[in-house]
Amino acid sequence: MTVLTRILGRSLGLPPVRTPRVRVARDLGIPMADGVRVLADRYHPADDEHVPLVLIRTPYGRASMGLMARLIAERGYQVLVVSLRGTGGSGGRFTGWNLESADGPALIAWLREQDWFHGAFATWGASFLGYAQWELAGAPVPEWKAALVQDAPAEVYATFMYRGGAFALHDWLGWAEQMHALARPGGDSLLAGLLRLPGARRRVRSAAGRLPVTAADRAVTGESVDFFQDWLAHPEPGEFWDRSDHRDHAANMPPVVHLAGGWQDIFLPGTIDRYAALREAGKQVRLLVGPWTHGGGVMTRGYQREAFAVLDHALRGAGSPPSGSVRVFVPGADRWEDHPEWPPVGQETARWRLRPGGRLEPDGSAPGGAGPDDDAPGDSSRFRYDPADPTPAVGGPRMYGGGVRDNRSLEARPDVLTFTGPELPDDLDVHGTVAAEIHLRSSLSHTDVLARLCDVAPNGRSVNVCDGILRLTAQDEPDADGVRAVRIDLWPTAYRFRRGHRLRLQVSGGAHPRYDRNLGTGDQLGTEAVAVDQEILHDAARPSAVLLPVPADGRRGVPGTGPLP
Template structure:
């Protein structure tokens, strides 16, 4: 399919019985659900090892014949008839689906020991088998959810269970171990640099001292108990803006009095540790067996791996029907905020027009096709990729990602040796540097790191707000190298994976290099589009860390940024390079030692080289 602007979004037929519940109060939604559904609560579904998982089952009242089922698993407190889960059930039941929501093992009323993603290869598989055997089931199950409720679906898709007919993973990046160019191990890393969001998230979710109900209770008793008790831990509030600075990183949670748990297991792992392959993450060697409708976001924590996995699923061909039926929708919203796609949308400091999209209608059209065999609901002509291009502020569609019309345009980092800050002489040019062009130098002090402002992130206790925020505050720093084009004489659309190559040196044994892509408006506002980072010790691969030698020039290739943005006429394209992006990423203390167990850092004097023999550059996927 050619690269086209979508002037009208895909219109789907919604059954008359599927009402618009968006304006219902919580009480009205609960009443509607009671009228339309039969409910079984805290049903303990047995797994192969005997562990019971707490499950709520909603079925259309008075339904005739076998039902298609939508299954959602969660580590969160959603089984106690919470408004969010009730609304999700109401949407499904009103459209003729059974809806099941289940707590992962070790969470709330589910038995067993908690593990991130809840053993998707076994618990997920066993749950699909259980649903398919129920007398009210038509044998077809679709999985649905955002964030944690999406991530467990990925490894399950590699199992190709016969009942797993379709899946809708939304914002699912933390379920990806290694795929293609990305080896981020569930977003624990970017370019070998640990991200801090999971430290905050694990404090809230991991609860090794959790209370549990005694065994042997009948369902009616468990259900009654759940009406009055939610088994939800009430941990002390933490000032994460301060706690995230704690050194060493490895004792950040124990410093709060937390007992050893998942954090202590993960913080000692390198990106190549074999332990990552023994959990619930999806790795590229697993194959792919389920048609999928992916919902992703430009300002989410993991847009690069998400789109890499989408492409991998399309190419896997371990199940040809599954690979042929992969569809992606990418909006300008933050993590899981697909309901925010409405007129007057603003991301950070940037107004982005009207990205309205009927997410619910699209999801149920997709499920109608694969769970109800309604081919007209979600036709084969549906574009495989629909994405919102910022700047243009319009939905576009294509048969592939990046768009088939995209062609790489290389822009070189250039300067007279003083690209430091906004007042420096850094330029971004299409002409390669000449021999002898002076390098750019800056001092990186880990005790005075460059602050994170916007970009893609989530789930971090408020230490970073994701979105298109103005970067001029940090561009004023001397330890940030700034390279900018002249004002564009015509618009330029950049849609796809953005690659960068840096030629660097340092007097430290190890340090980090961070890269940022920015759209600069005529008034100077510098909107972040994406960022990436790489740890120098991993320049030859995660399995081969090595210290640097002073004066030696090395090649660094950060993992790609991923975006869709039209740089309008009069705008400028900017690339920033520095050595920290904190608190989003853990600071490199520059010692070359076990960074996460160290408390004292050293100052690094870092160099970005750009001459004829050692060009530093960025490759932009330009769509004409």
């Protein structure tokens, strides 16, 4: 046991150390079906080589997992850290999210032949390491007893790469730079990563502002990145993206699955979607969602305690897994809540209408809401979106630089409409996926519309709660009046708007460079850009609104127990 693992173990509230001495066998060669060899490091207690195994498959280099592997091994488990094909010294070619489907079965076959294999294993990992777990479930694996999946998708295209049809430019340009740097000798060391980070961030920001977008990867890395070019070349769902869609693998996941995510994590919609699929498949599934950005919950006491409880229960038959099905942290209330399922039972939809003068009000079915007599035919609000000066991104679910931010400078721009509600007389809980119904008339067929729900405090500070974007094309035909009615799914959330606060909905034409700017021409890979005039209608005939999932009869979740993040 090292000084660092002793300190971390105590600060994270980990279970007691079972074995202070850990041995490491490095660069184990594992043959794949086509003859390629991938490399792995094996950590195990020095006094016992036959304890249960934790399997981690990663594209980020094995050195990056060394500390976590030691913490797990000190608590009486073996840990096998495997570098995916084409990464960390493993043979073959790395192709981004399209993993070689034969590699998982080949790894399991090799594992079964090792005399140190106990006969039972769990998988663990966040982000791509969690995605690799979904990919591994292409076929049943009897020895697989539990999966710990943090901030990870089972599907790539709609979940995050082209959510709403807009390409998540900044995150995936930044990820391409990261993977390119990791491929260099010594690139997976912590020191190398820290030294390159400031310069990499500047290069990514600069490159994301250039046209054409197909030149961005070369501007950042000095060369073309094949998988980045493949993503841009396939802006529509289809066969290319089908290879990275593992949503139908739920039935092959192990009997115990722990899912964790954050309200400001880019993969959260996929996490919650897979929670429902796992329940339907009869798995014992736990969902934990905190106030975190991507990866923010991994090294928290609450997450680590639950993770080790799952390992001990599934692999040793000791103790109990985390009680209950769902635990979520509720910003605004600043507490954890427990629910039997998600979204919570007993929900109903509250419609808040966009009104003239930038007002946001409950519709006529709610006390004090706007009625049809308040509407004038043709009521609308207008803005112009210019891709030469794109509406900037402020916070939100992003891999790099996201989270909750003050939106007042963004809301002061002329290309952002805001609709603000009255002061709330009571607390308002919103639990579930928020949506917006927008009626718009555009001067161009090709355009984006972004909706964002914010919480406005009494002092005027406006912070983002959830948002969503939708890319419209010439195939989205308007009605006879040139109006298109669209539904934008925002983001899953659990949030309490406090008494005296106000709801605010932003409507704009994008969030650059979080998403690639819509050039207005239908050619997103080109250099020509055209500004678009947008008209948002909100009269009785076309009642644009935000749809809030709220508890019926004021019912709320049960306050949870355990540490705050």
